[in-house]
Ligand SMILES: NC(=O)N[C@@H](CC(=O)O)C(=O)O
């Protein structure tokens with residue numbers, strides 16, 4: 001007899017949709033399962049002003065499959081020149097759901113990010129006042145800091161000082177990859193949340209490097225040691241309201257991944273829900289899947305949970321899904337968890 005699991009329709013609290021041909025190809029992969037997603041603003045050039053966010057939202061809406069009720073939740077890319085009044089207006093109007101902080105140079109398309117955190121103090125204060133959350137890519141970029149330590153160092157040197165300087169600011173530490181990140185989020189009883197990706201629940205750094213380099217497992221923050229992956233799995237499956245799904249599904253063409261200088265990002269939109277069901281089942285926590293994918297995120301963002309539901313069915317046969325999706329820019333490889341998947345979205 002086949003087993004089924006019904007949850008409130010999930011949301012994705014960290015998603016890269018890109019633009020143009022790539023947007024048109026990847027958007028249906030998310031819209032199929034997710035009700036809403038926080039849309040990352042790291043386009044080239046980035047989405048900095050409210051006018052740019054409105055235009056990007058309209059391009060996303062125009063690219064949605066017929067009949068889809070998926071809703072993009074827009075963000076602004078924080079720069080040292082961001083106008084606090086523009087942020088407040090955009091948030092008050094409901095045009096944006098958050099502002100995104102990229103330390104300059106930390107990741108894909110982050111060159112316009114923040115170098116001097118004192119220069120964004122005014123924006124952060126204004127955000128705290130109106131309750132606009134700050135999404136954070138939590139890595140320092142100092143050349144002398146080892147890439148595997150950059151998240152932990154960021155928490156001490158940047159994130160904690162920011163939160164102390166602006167106590168009312170609501171912050172999401174995104175795509176947590178370390179036990180340090182998990183512990184830091186747990187240290188606050190309100191105003192701090194953390195997203196966890198699908199792939200960081202599956203891979204550790206050995207998956208990237210042992211037996212040949214695996215460009216499709218390379219993302220930022222880079223996957224860490226096994227002990228950190230286990231801490232992420234424990235947090236995600238615990239039901240703790242501070243942790244929720246942000247897939248960080250980040251499409252790059254195979255040509256750009258399989259290169260002498262390959263791009264960072266894993267594309268997980270297609271099979272995320274199947275992978276997560278399996279992870280939660282392995283952790284004997286299927287009853288917590290809905291909290292992680294569908295309840296904790298809306299609660300943090302002060303939004304209602306979705307009205308509709310999503311049902312997964314477990315079959316005896318591994319499910320079929322494409323190894324790649326076709327885009328106008330070239331093929332994009334779908335994240336391979338390294339094991340067959342049995343839970344399929346009905
Ligand atoms: N996660 C990644 O490895 N890449 C993201 C950027 C990001 O979220 O840091 C991208 O835009 O490709």
Ligand SMILES: [Zn+2]
Nearest residue numbers: 107137220221
């Ligand atoms: Zn990031």
Ligand SMILES: [Zn+2]
Nearest residue numbers: 016040248250
């Ligand atoms: Zn991302």
